[in-house]
Amino acid sequence: MTTREIVVVSGKGGTGKTTVTASLVALLAGQGLFCDADVDAPNLELLLGPTPLRDDPFHGMPVALVDPDACVSGGLCARECRFSAVAMVEGKAVVDSDACEGCGLCVHRCPVRAIRLTDVVKGRLLESRTPYGPLFHGRLFPGAANSGKLVQQIKDNARSRAREETLPWIIVDGPPGIGCPALSAMSGADLVLIVTEASRSAQSDLRRLVETARPFRHPLAVVLNKAGLAPDEEDNLRRFCAETDLPLLGTIPFDRAIAAAQAEKIPPLERIREPLEAIFRNVVRLLDRNPERG
Amino acid sequence: MTTTRKATRAAAGPVTEMKIAVASGKGGTGKTCVAASLALSASGILAVDLDVEEPNLALLFGATPQESMLVTRPRPHVDENRCTGCGICARECRFGAVNVFGRKVLFSHELCHGCGLCMRLCPTGAIFEEERPVGEMRRYRCDGVELLEGRLWTGQMNPVPVIESTLDAAEAFEGNAVWDCPPGTSCSMVAAVRRADAVILVTEPTPFGAADLELALQVLQKMGKKASVVINRCDLGEADIDGLCSRYDAPVAARLPFSREVASRYASGEAPARSDPLWQEAMKTLWAKIGRENP
Numbered sequence: 001m002t003t004r005e006i007v008v009v010s011g012k013g014g015t016g017k018t019t020v021t022a023s024l025v026a027l028l029a030g031q032g033l034f035c036d037a038d039v040d041a042p043n044l045e046l047l048l049g050p051t052p053l054r055d056d057p058f059h060g061m062p063v064a065l066v067d068p069d070a071c072v073s074g075g076l077c078a079r080e081c082r083f084s085a086v087a088m089v090e091g092k093a094v095v096d097s098d099a100c101e102g103c104g105l106c107v108h109r110c111p112v113r114a115i116r117l118t119d120v121v122k123g124r125l126l127e128s129r130t131p132y133g134p135l136f137h138g139r140l141f142p143g144a145a146n147s148g149k150l151v152q153q154i155k156d157n158a159r160s161r162a163r164e165e166t167l168p169w170i171i172v173d174g175p176p177g178i179g180c181p182a183l184s185a186m187s188g189a190d191l192v193l194i195v196t197e198a199s200r201s202a203q204s205d206l207r208r209l210v211e212t213a214r215p216f217r218h219p220l221a222v223v224l225n226k227a228g229l230a231p232d233e234e235d236n237l238r239r240f241c242a243e244t245d246l247p248l249l250g251t252i253p254f255d256r257a258i259a260a261a262q263a264e265k266i267p268p269l270e271r272i273r274e275p276l277e278a279i280f281r282n283v284v285r286l287l288d289r290n291p292e293r294g
Numbered sequence: 295m296t297t298t299r300k301a302t303r304a305a306a307g308p309v310t311e312m313k314i315a316v317a318s319g320k321g322g323t324g325k326t327c328v329a330a331s332l333a334l335s336a337s338g339i340l341a342v343d344l345d346v347e348e349p350n351l352a353l354l355f356g357a358t359p360q361e362s363m364l365v366t367r368p369r370p371h372v373d374e375n376r377c378t379g380c381g382i383c384a385r386e387c388r389f390g391a392v393n394v395f396g397r398k399v400l401f402s403h404e405l406c407h408g409c410g411l412c413m414r415l416c417p418t419g420a421i422f423e424e425e426r427p428v429g430e431m432r433r434y435r436c437d438g439v440e441l442l443e444g445r446l447w448t449g450q451m452n453p454v455p456v457i458e459s460t461l462d463a464a465e466a467f468e469g470n471a472v473w474d475c476p477p478g479t480s481c482s483m484v485a486a487v488r489r490a491d492a493v494i495l496v497t498e499p500t501p502f503g504a505a506d507l508e509l510a511l512q513v514l515q516k517m518g519k520k521a522s523v524v525i526n527r528c529d530l531g532e533a534d535i536d537g538l539c540s541r542y543d544a545p546v547a548a549r550l551p552f553s554r555e556v557a558s559r560y561a562s563g564e565a566p567a568r569s570d571p572l573w574q575e576a577m578k579t580l581w582a583k584i585g586r587e588n589p
Contacts, residue, residue, distance in 0.1 A: 012348050013477045014322005018502065040478040041320050041509065043502040061388065082368075082409050098484065103409030104388055142513035145481040148451070176321045176477055177347035180451040199561035201326065201350035208348065211448040229554070230561030256530065256552070 003162040004287055007037075007189040009174035009182060010196065011205030016225035017195045019258060021173040022047045023276045026269040029132040032169030035158045036137035037151045037185040039123065044173040050128030050135050058138060058153065060122035060146035061102035066093045070114035077106035077115060098143050123150055127157065134161060148180035155185070178212040190287060192218045193249070197226040198233040203240065210244060219290055221247045223279055226254040247286060250279035312588060313464075313471045315344075315490035318497065319506030321477035324526035324550075325496045327560060329474035330354040331567030332494075333439050335577035340471040342464045343443040344486040346429060346456040351474045352443055354565040357436035365444070365459040366425035367408045372399040376420035383412035383421060404451060429456035431463055440467070453482045461489055479509045484517070492584055493521040494547065499531035504538055511542040522547040522583065524576075547583050548576040 006024065010017040021044055025034050036044040064085070066077075071092045078086040078093060085099035086106060093106075097120050107115045123140040136158040138150050155172065162170050174185035186192050192213055196206045206222070213220055222241055227234060241248045252258075252275045261271050269276060316329040330351055333341040343351035352359070370383075370392075379397030391405035392412055403426065413421040428450045434441040444460030446453045453476065464471060475486035487493055493514060497507040507523070514521050521544045525535050528549040539546050550573060556566045566573040 012322065012350070013318075013320065040480040040483075041502075041506040043320070043505065046501050046505055080410070080414075082407075098481070101407050101409065102388055103407060103411050104386065105409050105411045105414060108386075108411065108415060140480055142479045142509055142516055143481070143484045147480050177453075178448060179347050179446065179453050179482070181480075182347075183451060197561070200353045200563040201348075201560075204350060204353060205348040208448050215449065226557075229558040233561050254557075 003159070003168060003170055004190045005159075005170040005172065005188065006191045006193055006283065007172040007174050007186050008193045008195060009186060009209065010176055010194060011178065011209035012196070012202045013176035015195050015197045015202055016252070017176070018043045018047065018173055020193070020195045020223060020225070020252075020276070021171060023269040023272065024171050024280065025132045027276065027280055028169050028171065031133070032167050032171060033134040033136065033158055033162055034130070034132065035154050035170065035172040036135065037154055037172050037181070038175040039138045039140040039147050039150050039154070039181065040175070042137055042139060045128070045135060045137050048130040048132060048135055050130050050137070052126065052128050054125075054127040056125045057121040058123040058125045058140075058150050059119045060144065060149060062117040062119050063097045063100040063102045064095045064104070064106050064115050065118040066095055067114045067116075068092045070112055072112050072114070074111060076109050076111070080109055081106060098145065101145070122146055125150070125153055125157065133167075136161070147175070148184040151175070151181050151184040152187075155188075178208055182209075183212070186213055186216065186218050189218055191283060192220050193283065194220060194222045195225050196222055196237070198224065198230045198237050200233060203233065203237055207240070210246065219286070221249045221283070221286060223249055224251040227251040228254045247282075249282040249286070250275055252276070311469065312584060313473065313489065313491045314584060315473045315475050315487040315493045317475040317483060317487055317493060317495055317510060318477055319479060319495065319510035320497065320503050323496045323498045323503060325477070326350050326354060326474050327566050328494065328496050328524055328526070329472050330565035331573050331577050332580060333472045334437065334565055334567050335574065336470065336581055337438055338469050339439055340464060340467040340469060341439050341441045342460060342471055342473045343441070344457050344460060344473050345476045346444040346446040346453045346460070347476065347482075349443050349445050352432070352434050352441055353563050354560075355434065355436040355439060355441060356563055357434035357441055359432040359434055361433040363431045363463070364427045365429040365431060365456050366427050367455050368410065368423040369403050369406055369408060369426040370401050370412050370421050370423055372401075373420045373422065376418045378418055380417065382415050382417065386415055387412055404449065407452070428452070431460050454485045457482060457485045479513045483510075484513060487514070487519065488517065490519070492588055493519055494524055494580070495521045495544070496524045496526055497535060498527045499525060499533040499535050501531075501533055503531065504533035504535060507535065508538055508542075511538070511544055515542065520544065524548045524550070524580070526550050527552040547580055550576055
């Protein structure tokens with residue numbers, strides 16, 4: 001049996017990515033495993049009530065570390081670092097491990113070999129049990145880089161578990177934006193489901209996300225959330241989807257009750273069961289049309 | 295000329311020479327609405343869009359760009375006549391951005407961080423660098439607000455160089471500035487708020503809003519920066535934002551109730567302070583507080 005992986009992204013934040021993901025999780029309870037790949041604002045876990053099973057350190061790229069006793073205060077490392085990660089403090093080189101990208105230039109340039117690359121814990125890799133199935137998630141320490149690498153490790157862990165247990169679904173709550181964590185989250189997906197709203201801002205972000213994802217040939221589809229707030233903009237969105245061959249799998253009406261459901265920390269599926277079930281049927285239909293991928 | 299400009303601006307705004315970063319942790323809480331409204335509620339403001347992955351501030355001004363400047367970063371190239379195919383560059387690159395096939399060197403520019411290591415290590419000096427665009431900056435002018443926008447090009451992985459270049463360009467402006475920052479708490483958010491004089495965090499009283507606000511407050515605490523908090527849609531959710539704010543010593547500076555009218559005007563590209571009296575009042579209060587806290 002093959003495992004199908006749906007990655008939910010949005011470009012713009014706050015369009016309802018996690019609401020849609022949580023609803024898919026509730027629909028697929030017991031049939032899959034779930035990932036929270038929004039590692040610097042992890043919200044899916046808040047809805048699923050996880051019981052922790054594993055908590056491992058996440059190492060980013062190894063970063064430079066200066067031995068202050070060996071440092072002869074030449075300052076070459078600070079001058080040549082392209083990322084302004086090395087500063088001379090009281091005559092000694094000091095590396096800002098959040099700014100350091102781990103390129104190793106300073107290691108090679110230091111005339112007295114006072115610098116080496118070392119592993120630094122940049123976050124946590126987590127695995128939990130939830131009433132719906134296993135949850136793979138993570139936490140990036142505040143201000144840290146390498147979120148793309150953490151996302152990739154979360155997905156790798158989820159995929160190997162899905163293979164072991166022959167689970168049919170992996171549902172991933174992705175990060176906002178179009179940069180490295182979003183690209184990492186989308187990689188290898190059977191379907192990238194973009195949750196958008198009709199606002200001009202969200203549409204501009206949707207266009208940029210589609211432009212980013214298309215060269216990777218990810219199958220893309222759109223869900224319109226918070227429908228009913230701006231009918232003219234919704235027409236523009238429908239036109240854009242039609243023109244760019246982007247399937248619009250369904251709409252979820254704007255509803256104060258959905259926000260209220262989130263305030264109670266329950267997956268809001270019950271409030272929006274009908275549109276969500278229709279969206280899920282459309283997802284399955286779309287995946288059945290492209291069965292050989294993955 | 296410069297002094298005249300500066301004097302006019304200093305007289306116009308409630309504070310002078312303040313760089314105010316508007317950030318949020320969670321996306322979609324109303325960060326861009328607050329940034330745009332704040333900029334519209336005083337005169338002579340430079341609005342800066344640092345949310346370079348999804349720049350939307352200009353949409354709320356209805357502005358069209360007047361000028362665009364490229365943001366470039368150095369990327370390596372090889373002079374094939376001098377390359378011996380020794381492979382040191384590929385072996386030492388920590389990002390897997392260099393591959394050597396026989397005597398042919400191939401650079402993957404999308405993986406390259408532009409660190410310059412390969413060029414430094416090449417024993418025959420065959421590697422040189424050229425500036426390649428990774429994004430752009432756009433300049434807009436609308437309703438007395440000057441707007442500078444950083445825009446990462448799609449397909450580029452790293453937003454930080456575009457944020458840094460946009461901030462460098464913004465420094466030429468004398469006067470108050472409002473910065474619309476990226477969501478989250480990772481490297482791009484840190485790069486955006488690092489040079490600010492004051493930080494405003496926009497949140498909502500949902501469990502998501504509260505959890506992400508706490509992460510943002512932790513980052514700022516680590517950076518030694520103080521924040522004030524705006525609670526948007528303050529009547530949608532029960533999370534104890536006030537308790538959280540007092541634990542982190544971050545005063546709540548404004549509360550804005552949910553309004554269907556504001557939401558649908560925002561959808562069509564209108565900043566709330568243009569028409570909503572509650573937002574106009576809240577922005578005045580915010581400017582006054584910023585002025586008091588940063589004399």
